[in-house]
Amino acid sequence: MGRTKKKRATRDARRQPGARQRTAPPYPQAEIERVMRLWERAIDSGLIDGATEAKYHLGPDGTVLSVAVGRSGQVLANGERLTPSAAERLRKEMPRLAGIVTFYESNQRAGLGLQGAPEEGMVRLPQTAAPDPMPPLDKKALADAEAATAVLVLQGKVTEPVGAMVIPAQRGGLLFAVGGRDGELYVNGKALTRQWADQLRTQLPELSLDVDRLQAMRAEWLDTPPKDRTLALAGACTDPNCSTPH
Template structure:
């Protein structure tokens, strides 16, 4: 896979995360043109010998469509948007992207300490204050719906698709409940079924108040399916930070 194709795949994954988390609300569309411009800058940095082809890059977005992308060059120096992160470049980036000025300073300090990208947020959107919606109150748990979902999950266990003691996400709805588990085959199951487009549509229709959770789980499944098959028995519980989730973490 070429270097542009790899970055495009990474960008699509992060776009799915933002859409699934609801963090795109009120934010302009994904800045395709700016991303493409930065990819060309990285290609020039590779061609000039500043960085290795395939080096890890991290990128952060602002509400006004600006992008900060960083990597570590061959010499160990931090690069930002294809340039060495010199003091003058850092000052210019802070002027151009005031929302991300603290991130520029973070990478500048890391460079001074020889830490590269260590401790930086993961690839994708940097959570800017005021743009991530807070969770609403969890509805009362429908115990009958929970029992039905558990029985459906039990059928998957008996079929060998899901392990005993699987780590589940349990998200209550005004109309029922979502019980999501990872399968031994790398599949993501919700209420007893693989989370295909058709099943996701059915869940959104039946449980409209947790439609965004269904979309978020679809994004997780898409990431899983992009990777080689793996036992996902504990993945959901280990990564879940949903304050409305009633699963055991």
Template sequence: MGRYAKRAKQARRDKRRLKDGLSMGGVPPMFRAEFVRIAAAWDRAVEAGLMADGAETKYHLTPDGGVLSVAEGRSGQVLANGERLTPSVAERLRREMPLLAGMITFYENNQLAGRGLAGAPEDGVMPLAPPCGPAPMPPLDKEALAQAQAATAVLVRQGKVAEPVGAMVIPAPRGGVLFAVGGRDGELYVNGRALTGEWSEELRAKVPELSSDLDRLQAMRAEWLDSPPEDRTLALAGACTDPNCHTPH
């Protein structure tokens, strides 16, 4: 008699683990090891009295192999992968499964509101978020652009930069601009001056939001100066792949 009771208990656990078509045979190989690990965690939760045997359990999967399994415990608390969904557990799960961070927060909020699993999506693979496009283009500071162009025109008159100029134009969100051009002597000029360390620091103070762009330009300048000087006047015309860059090319 005990043998049949054990089989019935195992059948209920199997139903809890892999309900609604999530049989192990239908689980892609990349998820199987994680399913086995989480099933053992749920067994421990049942044995510890945290949840009822056969309680509803939801499974959310990510395309990179992550598995989040959620159930409601005996006292109404939310359990995730066999553990109480405490703040520290939630933070750890978000680090381990960043693609499911929003879903973990959803269950956290449900727990605070006493809603358990209410409103949760169906079991299965959660789609990846659509790729983000470039950030909105900040307005171009026309006065700053005119000043940078005038300073570059001086370089043209001095013979340091040839026309037509292939410029990289990067606006700052709160005003200001970087206007970068290559010179005949292999130098990289920004806003009318060679991008030396000193000039770069002055520009950082003026447009701190563009510090990463200055880093990129400094790296480009160092690469140029490592090779024999050549006319770089049009070098930036094909070098800019930044989707947020204003540029005449």
């Protein structure tokens, strides 16, 4: 009799308005697709190679954390470098995955990459698209950029424009990047601050991803003590769409 009462009580509880059976959360397809677009942007900007494997973790609230190791050996999370500020923001955005974010942040500090990460899932990132044909070089824009860089040389910020990276745009204009003696990255005669990067994207919208790539490079430079970066770009340009006059 006691067992019958217990079964009946359980059945009645299930009929109560607030009582629901636990079910697995739906697969966050839209969020997965959003994160994959972030990885595509990271590939285009040169942070990571295409076809790299990335781990992913799904939160019970539909959030997604995807991590991989970039070209520089640094841990990337959802397509960006896992800096302290990025880790803090991710913990706020996905509190149910905050512990996993902290795990990868600790690994990053120790230089361990993804070692010892919890097993959940793996996904292969998309292959890098084939480059577009090289556009013609805008000689006037090149002369203007070289003149602006010559001013940096006179100011002692750049030793000489050796190893400069030149990226032309299809409809005229270009990006002329050169490393400085102070560890700074200068583009078209100015330090590549966030404000100047935004202006360059407005002036040369078709080179926005190249600006992203240069910003990522500058961020990596600023993570280490300043040193003479005069020749830093000489061997760093592997983009078939990049014209390098060295």
